[in-house]
Amino acid sequence: xxxxxxxxxxxxxxxxxxxxxxxxxxxxxxxxxxxxxxxxxxxxxxxxxxxxxxxxxxxxxxxxxxxxxxxxxxxxxxxxxxxxxxxxxxxxxxxxxxxxxxxxxxxxxxxxxxxxxxxxxxxxxxxxxxxxxxxxxxxxxxxxxxxxxxxxxxxxxxxxxxxxxxxxxxxxxxxxxxxxxxxxxxxxxxxxxxxxxxxxxxxxxxxxxxxxxxxxxxxxxxxxxxxxxxxxxxxxxxxxxxxxxxxxxxxxxxxxxxxxxxxxxxxxxxxxxxxxxxxxxxxxxxxxxxxxxxxxxxxxxxxxxxxxxxxxxxxxxxxxxxxxxxxxxxxxxxxxxxxxxxxxxxxxxxxxxxxxxxxxxxxxxxxxxxxxxxxxxxxxx
Numbered sequence: 449x450x451x452x453x454x455x456x457x458x459x460x461x462x463x464x465x466x467x468x469x470x471x472x473x474x475x476x477x478x479x480x481x482x483x484x485x486x487x488x489x490x491x492x493x494x495x496x497x498x499x500x501x502x503x504x505x506x507x508x509x510x511x512x513x514x515x516x517x518x519x520x521x522x523x524x525x526x527x528x529x530x531x532x533x534x535x536x537x538x539x540x541x542x543x544x545x546x547x548x549x550x551x552x553x554x555x556x557x558x559x560x561x562x563x564x565x566x567x568x569x570x571x572x573x574x575x576x577x578x579x580x581x582x583x584x585x586x587x588x589x590x591x592x593x594x595x596x597x598x599x600x601x602x603x604x605x606x607x608x609x610x611x612x613x614x615x616x617x618x619x620x621x622x623x624x625x626x627x628x629x630x631x632x633x634x635x636x637x638x639x640x641x642x643x644x645x646x647x648x649x650x651x652x653x654x655x656x657x658x659x660x661x662x663x664x665x666x667x668x669x670x671x672x673x674x675x676x677x678x679x680x681x682x683x684x685x686x687x688x689x690x691x692x693x694x695x696x697x698x699x700x701x702x703x704x705x706x707x708x709x710x711x712x713x714x715x716x717x718x719x720x721x722x723x724x725x726x727x728x729x730x731x732x733x734x735x736x737x738x739x740x741x742x743x744x745x746x747x748x749x750x751x752x753x754x755x756x757x758x759x760x761x762x763x764x765x766x767x768x769x770x771x772x773x774x775x776x777x778x779x780x781x782x783x784x785x786x787x788x789x790x791x792x793x794x795x796x797x798x799x800x801x802x803x804x805x806x807x808x809x810x811x812x813x814x815x816x817x818x819x820x821x822x823x824x825x826x827x828x829x
């Protein structure tokens with residue numbers, strides 16, 4: 449685990465240094481700065497802090513939590529500055545470097561950076577509702593079913609009650625048969641969920657058959673700390689009127705379906721034994737529609753082969769910030785949206801998530817609430 453952590457940290461530092469060098473030099477060009485020896489040091493110090501703000505946010509996490517989250521906001525602004533700068537430099541090269549810096553261009557640049565930050569923040573905090581229709585070729589006790597999925601809410605110290613209430617109000621208008629929350633409800637710490645009253649807000653979620661929640665990798669990040677253990681998190685979720693599934697199988701008699709909630713893939717890093725899907729499927733009634741909740745959509749072949757009809761996941765954030773979404777498409781068979789394996793009558797749905805991780809922005813992705821309308825095969829009886 450430590451090797452993976454330090455590898456990621458090293459990569460983040462290298463990329464940050466490259467961005468710092470680019471931004472520092474190109475800002476100096478477009479804004480036509482004339483430095484004294486002292487002002488040059490101060491300038492590069494400011495640029496370096498902005499460029500390393502994501503690294504600093506990770507370093508301060510768990511020590512100065514609110515300062516850590518503020519550095520995430522700074523990094524979001526830094527990224528927006530980079531994106532607009534790339535556009536300016538592309539135009540500069542297309543004009544064969546005849547475009548000269550002036551006051552108007554500086555005003556345009558600053559305006560575009562603020563506009564991009566505002567727009568990308570809105571994409572992160574103003575979710576859309578996405579609808580999918582899925583046909584399962586097995587009979588149930590009902591002809592159709594509406595599942596509302598929430599994922600990757602990432603509740604932390606800066607999460608507002610308004611952001612959560614917006615989610616609850618939208619979900620409650622969707623007439624769900626049941627609600628599933630597919631991991632990373634917490635960003636890392638349990639305290640904001642309970643101390644800011646979000647557990648009481650979650651009690652307001654309405655559906656015919658209740659709310660089911662599974663763990664994501666972020667639920668596990670702080671489980672070795674006091675008052676943040678697995679048991680503490682499970683108890684808090686139960687207090688919020690959510691049914692916690694950790695390698696659990698539930699047969700919903702009224703509907704006639706089997707619901708499986710897997711523990712997260714990362715649980716093994718925390719000395720938690722995760723059941724294999726094959727072990728869980730031994731106790732599932734494959735004659736009924738089988739719906740699997742699994743936070744990370746790492747493997748779609750095994751559930752398809754074992755008889756799962758619908759797998760619902762999150763984790764990817766659909767990349768959250770370009771160009772990460774392009775990288776994720778190479779990593780996952782289904783990084784976002786709907787994937788179907790018609791040979792096995794298997795469907796995978798991956799949500800981009802309701803919240804966000806790190807910088808409070810989304811570029812070329814958007815937060816969402818997912819509605820899955822399932823139609824079952826008509827019974828011949």
